[in-house]
Amino acid sequence: MNNTLNFNDVNHKLLKTALRIRTVEEKFLQLFSEGKLNGTVHTCVGQEFSAIAFAGQLKKRDFIFSNHRCHGHYIAFTGDVRGLLAELLGKKSGTCGGIGSSQHLCHNNFYSNGIQGGIVPVAAGYALANKLKKANAVGVVFIGDGTLGEGALYETMNIISKWEIPLLIVCENNFYAQSTAQKTNLAGDILSRPEAFGIKTWKGDTWNPDQLMKTAAEAIDYVREGVKPGFFLVETYRLNAHSKGDDDRDTEEVKAYTERDYINQFKRDSLSYYNNYHGTITEEIDGLVTEILAEEELPIQDYFEVQDEVKNDRWQQIEPIAKRQVELLNQFFKEQIVNDDRMVFLGEDILSPYGGAFKVARDLSFLKPDRVFSTPISEAAITGIANGLALNGLKPIAEIMFGDFITLAFDQIVNHASKFHHMFNKKIKCPVVVRTPMGGNRGYGPTHSQTLDKFLIGIDNVKTVALNTFIDPGIVYKSIYREEHPVVVIENKVDYGKKILHNALKNYRYERSESDFPVVRISPAISEPTLTIVAYGGMADMVAGILEQIFIETDHKAELIVPTLISQLPIDVIKESASRTGSLVVIEEGSPVGGIGSELIASIMESSDHYIKAKRIASLPVPIPSVKSLENIVLPDKNRIIREIAENFN
Amino acid sequence: MGLLQEIKVPLIAVNDTSLTVVEISHANGDHVQKGTTVMVFETSKTTYNVEAEVDGFINYLCEVGSDYEVNDIVARIFSGKEEADTATIPPAELQPPAVHHQNGQTIAAAWTGITIFSNGAKKLMEESKLNTEAFAGRDFVNLTDVESLLGIRKTPAAPKTAAAKQVSAKEQELPVPANSTKVKLTGSKKREIEYLGKVQSTGLTSTINTHVETDGIFIHINNALAVLKNSLLPVIVYETSRLLKIYPLLNGYFSGDSIILYNDVNIGFAIDIDKGLKVLNVRNADTKQLSIIENEIVDLSTKYLDDKLAVEELTEISFTITDLSGEDVSFFRPLVNMQNSAILGVSSIDQKLQRLYLSMSFDHRVTEGKLVAQFLKDLKNRLESYRGNGGKTLTSTITCFKCAKRLSEDLSDTGFAKVLTPSGEEAYICQSCFKGF
Numbered sequence A: 001m002n003n004t005l006n007f008n009d010v011n012h013k014l015l016k017t018a019l020r021i022r023t024v025e026e027k028f029l030q031l032f033s034e035g036k037l038n039g040t041v042h043t044c045v046g047q048e049f050s051a052i053a054f055a056g057q058l059k060k061r062d063f064i065f066s067n068h069r070c071h072g073h074y075i076a077f078t079g080d081v082r083g084l085l086a087e088l089l090g091k092k093s094g095t096c097g098g099i100g101s102s103q104h105l106c107h108n109n110f111y112s113n114g115i116q117g118g119i120v121p122v123a124a125g126y127a128l129a130n131k132l133k134k135a136n137a138v139g140v141v142f143i144g145d146g147t148l149g150e151g152a153l154y155e156t157m158n159i160i161s162k163w164e165i166p167l168l169i170v171c172e173n174n175f176y177a178q179s180t181a182q183k184t185n186l187a188g189d190i191l192s193r194p195e196a197f198g199i200k201t202w203k204g205d206t207w208n209p210d211q212l213m214k215t216a217a218e219a220i221d222y223v224r225e226g227v228k229p230g231f232f233l234v235e236t237y238r239l240n241a242h243s244k245g246d247d248d249r250d251t252e253e254v255k256a257y258t259e260r261d262y263i264n265q266f267k268r269d270s271l272s273y274y275n276n277y278h279g280t281i282t283e284e285i286d287g288l289v290t291e292i293l294a295e296e297e298l299p300i301q302d303y304f305e306v307q308d309e310v311k312n313d314r315w316q317q318i319e320p321i322a323k324r325q326v327e328l329l330n331q332f333f334k335e336q337i338v339n340d341d342r343m344v345f346l347g348e349d350i351l352s353p354y355g356g357a358f359k360v361a362r363d364l365s366f367l368k369p370d371r372v373f374s375t376p377i378s379e380a381a382i383t384g385i386a387n388g389l390a391l392n393g394l395k396p397i398a399e400i401m402f403g404d405f406i407t408l409a410f411d412q413i414v415n416h417a418s419k420f421h422h423m424f425n426k427k428i429k430c431p432v433v434v435r436t437p438m439g440g441n442r443g444y445g446p447t448h449s450q451t452l453d454k455f456l457i458g459i460d461n462v463k464t465v466a467l468n469t470f471i472d473p474g475i476v477y478k479s480i481y482r483e484e485h486p487v488v489v490i491e492n493k494v495d496y497g498k499k500i501l502h503n504a505l506k507n508y509r510y511e512r513s514e515s516d517f518p519v520v521r522i523s524p525a526i527s528e529p530t531l532t533i534v535a536y537g538g539m540a541d542m543v544a545g546i547l548e549q550i551f552i553e554t555d556h557k558a559e560l561i562v563p564t565l566i567s568q569l570p571i572d573v574i575k576e577s578a579s580r581t582g583s584l585v586v587i588e589e590g591s592p593v594g595g596i597g598s599e600l601i602a603s604i605m606e607s608s609d610h611y612i613k614a615k616r617i618a619s620l621p622v623p624i625p626s627v628k629s630l631e632n633i634v635l636p637d638k639n640r641i642i643r644e645i646a647e648n649f650n
Numbered sequence B: 001m002g003l004l005q006e007i008k009v010p011l012i013a014v015n016d017t018s019l020t021v022v023e024i025s026h027a028n029g030d031h032v033q034k035g036t037t038v039m040v041f042e043t044s045k046t047t048y049n050v051e052a053e054v055d056g057f058i059n060y061l062c063e064v065g066s067d068y069e070v071n072d073i074v075a076r077i078f079s080g081k082e083e084a085d086t087a088t089i090p091p092a093e094l095q096p097p098a099v100h101h102q103n104g105q106t107i108a109a110a111w112t113g114i115t116i117f118s119n120g121a122k123k124l125m126e127e128s129k130l131n132t133e134a135f136a137g138r139d140f141v142n143l144t145d146v147e148s149l150l151g152i153r154k155t156p157a158a159p160k161t162a163a164a165k166q167v168s169a170k171e172q173e174l175p176v177p178a179n180s181t182k183v184k185l186t187g188s189k190k191r192e193i194e195y196l197g198k199v200q201s202t203g204l205t206s207t208i209n210t211h212v213e214t215d216g217i218f219i220h221i222n223n224a225l226a227v228l229k230n231s232l233l234p235v236i237v238y239e240t241s242r243l244l245k246i247y248p249l250l251n252g253y254f255s256g257d258s259i260i261l262y263n264d265v266n267i268g269f270a271i272d273i274d275k276g277l278k279v280l281n282v283r284n285a286d287t288k289q290l291s292i293i294e295n296e297i298v299d300l301s302t303k304y305l306d307d308k309l310a311v312e313e314l315t316e317i318s319f320t321i322t323d324l325s326g327e328d329v330s331f332f333r334p335l336v337n338m339q340n341s342a343i344l345g346v347s348s349i350d351q352k353l354q355r356l357y358l359s360m361s362f363d364h365r366v367t368e369g370k371l372v373a374q375f376l377k378d379l380k381n382r383l384e385s386y387r388g389n390g391g392k393t394l395t396s397t398i399t400c401f402k403c404a405k406r407l408s409e410d411l412s413d414t415g416f417a418k419v420l421t422p423s424g425e426e427a428y429i430c431q432s433c434f435k436g437f
């Protein structure tokens, strides 16, 4: 365990940086025990040289994605000790205004997030954007050895190798994941994993910093010059607890590593130097802390602004378009990809001539081969890469082949795309678009027919849009494309083949609002409506087609309102109609509990002065059967809709 | 004692704002039984029998051969004979035209489309012998509306009783010269003049002709037809209806300072065998396959001969075809119908030259010769493509039996496969439905 150490001039500089990181980390532990620090910290004491070898040797234009144990990486890359201190002390002047704190930092191409594994595809997307922009920039993503258990990592390794993305994955192997020793959780070995994907690997450790610096530089050069991915395994040891007091490791083992630690050896060998350096750094940090402690915190108004409700003052008549929805979608993307260099289209099976399972991507790869990426079956990575592309200034459109598979991308939507803007205190935006077809009535059965929209509303800062057959999808996508924050678009398999306003009934008026995400209103030509129906997505077309039948059989002159933006329902328009009719039906294709209908009715009730009788009509809460007769019963079909309206509103 | 039923001039077709009384079946004061015909109207398209809805004594307010406006009261049925004998309404008492009320609000008589009745409304109307005309000008009528009208609900009912007022002839009459006989125009002829006059009298119609090579054309067409062998009409209806989707101006009409475009393609074909000239409607022809169109032509023609045509089969025609191919006609100039912008005429095939002429007359206020010429050229090409094309299938008629996607709309470039459906019928299937996902 003992090596002969030679503390020459060069690594005095190194040592000072490492000591600086360590002093900051120890300060955090002290502040924490004094109750001055909210939440938690994961310190990297013992691992500092890994941070310096990679983060410290990158160029300004390069980037870093890091995890919960990110302070060392942050200081080594940005040098911004003050921002970090203020961040953890919860001050407005903190690097993210105190919102993100220890695990969520963002400054000059440095990003960290507290979700294990999820940052890896995001980093890959960021690196891909650099490659597409020919920026000659590379990136490093740090993971711990415990994170080798996350699937998103393997999806991403496959892709970065296949697509030659200049990203260096640095795995900091400290032999523990939280409380669990590596031998309990890790099968096989580590390096053969990236090697299996054809990724070049390197190895080093923090007990030989000079060597680590050299090999790290070599790896970074390889990734930059070769425009290829790499994987670097750094063996190291954290000398403190996982976060604060949670340490069950063998004290003898910890003691042995404490002695072996490079900084500790330096302290033993050259105490006067050590004291000198440590004194200066401590003085500087103490000064900063005193200053920061007196500062103010971010007021809530700076963080959260109430969003305006969707207002629809102006309405216009809807004209039919003799083109199928899928053609209009395809036309929009074709025009966009040709005219906008920022656009990137990615998803499974989207290369032409196949052009995606539903042909929305048809010919895109012929028009712009370098901006269209057909991916492996990797929904988490597709969405994560799209997030990274968006963070790095491009406009990614990610296709999830069937809406059912969006659950595999959920972490990327909820913990990444949704969070970035606010948790990094609005320093960045993530204008990603994820689109996917949902809906049944095609006999595809339990896992290819679902409407899972209810899981996709109520995600902070994410808009969820459901297309319908009354508005040119090109108009809706123009608005989506302009959005600066994430949008999830739900398309409908059955609607793809339909034309816009293809079957207008003569006795109804068809209008739409002129807002960015238009609301459609279908009203009796001259009669006062007696029932307000809200339906969206695939249900809207179905319900619109049976309005006459509803009337004949239930006596109700229904007005149908079709929202497009379902994450922020047009409450004003619906309330206005429901107040007149006193009766409100919401029809959705998902199951009823906790659905869009629940949300809508609650919103109407809490703001309405009138009594409005309300009813939800939705799918039965079982997996959707393939067999036609049962599928028809489980999904809201026209007979059930008419029956339920008749039973509830007469 | 009192008034049991008022008979008003019904609104049968939107265009017919007045109807001719062609028969009065009883004399004033006669007893009539529920269900017996009391009078017959002639519309531009067909005749319409009015039946008594109650037992009682009839009193007519009209005369045979005269025209009356829709909603005018033309007869009344009373419970007592004396009332029927004595009841007359002097013209001075004519009341202003009806206004419909609903929820106390006046509804502008804006709605000229059909009225849809709910089942509940229909039931109560039947029970209370209420005529559908009572609700003319409404889009929807539900139970509440009927109850309001009947006074069951406390909303003001429509005050109604405009009495019959004769519609006067428009053309100024000249004295009849000697050695000549005056033959009165029939009501239907008068309306025909009015209809055709509407467009033609502007002098802004024109006709363009083109010819179609017909050599070998029936070899394939006859394969696809079940009954109408050696007839081009089904194929012409089929192709024209699809082309009209591309040429919407020809599927509309001129009105005021606008052009109205129909959403649906309803092709009318003219027929005149013994029962007078009528135009029969193949509705939404653009969405129908050739065999269906053929069936409908046969069906409609049979109904025409049997006098069984319904009003819907004669109205809302968006484009007209007049096929004189059976009449040994070289070529002719068809006249554009009211509320149409164009009409297609089909002449006979010249057997020596193996060609026929297509003539299209059109309203210049809506479109112009260049567009019509292009339309005719497209139609000609489409028709000629049926000639000996080496047994190729008509791709435009092929649809996937599962998702109804048309072969022409297939984006995969793979084509469709021919399969046996679970019920044992031959059909086509697209590759998405076939392979699944």
Ligand SMILES: Cc1ncc(C[n+]2csc(CCOP(=O)(O)OP(=O)(O)O)c2C)c(N)n1
Residues within 6 Å of the ligand: A068, A069, A114, A115, A116, A117, A143, A144, A145, A146, A147, A148, A174, A176, A177, A178, A242
């Ligand atoms: C997706 C996810 N699962 C679990 C956690 C909780 N967690 C935080 S750190 C950690 C251990 C990570 O171990 P490793 O990757 O080896 O990094 P180290 O802490 O050793 O630096 C766990 C389980 C998390 N943050 N994210």
